Amino acid sequence: MLREVHLTLALALGAGAATVAAAPAPGPSGTAPPARPSGPAGEPSSGPFGGQVGATIKNADGRAVGMLRIAGADSDKPRIVVVVSDLTPGQHGFHIHAKGVCDPKSTDPATGSPFFSAGPHFDLDSEAHPYHSGDLPDLMVGKDGTGRAVLVTDRFRVQQLFDADGSSVVIHALSDNHANIPDRYHSGQGQGGPDAETLKAGDSGRRVACGVIER
Template sequence: MVGKARLALLVVLGVGVVALSAAALGEMMPARDGAPVGAVIKNTKGQTVGSLQVENAGNGKSKITVGVKNLPTGYHGFHVHTKGVCDPQATDPATGSPFFSAGGHFDLGSHLHDHHSGDLPNLLVGADGTGTASVVTDRFRVEQLFDSDGSAIMIHAMADNHANIPDRYRNAEGEEGPDAETLNAGDSGGRIACGVITRS
């Protein structure tokens, strides 16, 4: 009888230690207040073309999972942007690209592309217009997406070159290496879909 009681006590203590360890590490836990974090991604016509989920992955990392449909085939630049406003009517005065309301790439410092905190790998969309991806990053924590003006997820028209321009190429000024647009956004082109990141 004593043996069973001792075993039961050890099991309870073990469960408590495991629970404490998971909480301390933040392993796959929701955002701080427990609410799921994500976004509904819409195109310029206001049609839903995908969804995003963001969660704590432990050790200061965040896991981003995205699924999209009805998008052009190929690789697309995929970034967190600095403002949680997705207005397709707000266009970039220089390029005419929609969703200018979302600002530039989310960044916790003063980095060039592709070292912005919100820079993510390209999103591959198949011939059927669908794509899924999952990535873990240590460049931001979930809670940091909810600053005073929020944040958004953005899908661009073209692939992001991640500022990978060999010196044999020339910029508009005839100089070697990447030009200002490459250093800013990786030549990923116009913004075709956007989603405000929220706690649901």
């Protein structure tokens, strides 16, 4: 399944991906080392994703369920590609989080959710709520448990993801309401505006998978 995820990710990157040299013929052992793509003057390039950064996304059991790639290290509008498998069908909150630590044994003391180590949503401007810099569109997963998304954001630059404590990508159990205020705020009891839970994660629920973003 993970091989299919890699293939789907490569296809999703489209023509913008770097060309990979053909693999050498298998040797006597029947295996061959992966070919290294070449840059100018035969020097190794940065790989099949053209110098992008990314993450292997794992569930709380430590099993890989997806891959993330972010292209455009020098752009103010990086391009994000994600493919996943073996997830619950439906819409899932999908965010960049503030810390590059994905420890499934680190649990939220309030909810018991794993990956508490990833911290809150990545945010360059704490006054910009209810939107965070790391807020992304929901990830739609089909009936077969697979999903794919390609998107562009202007809320951060790639370099900003590599601050002192790094960053990660997190997939949540439920959909993010994206500041569409739930009905519970219109109860006629004087509540005005989103509560702490919506401000924190858009009511997207438990964290079900996490991946540290790396160069």
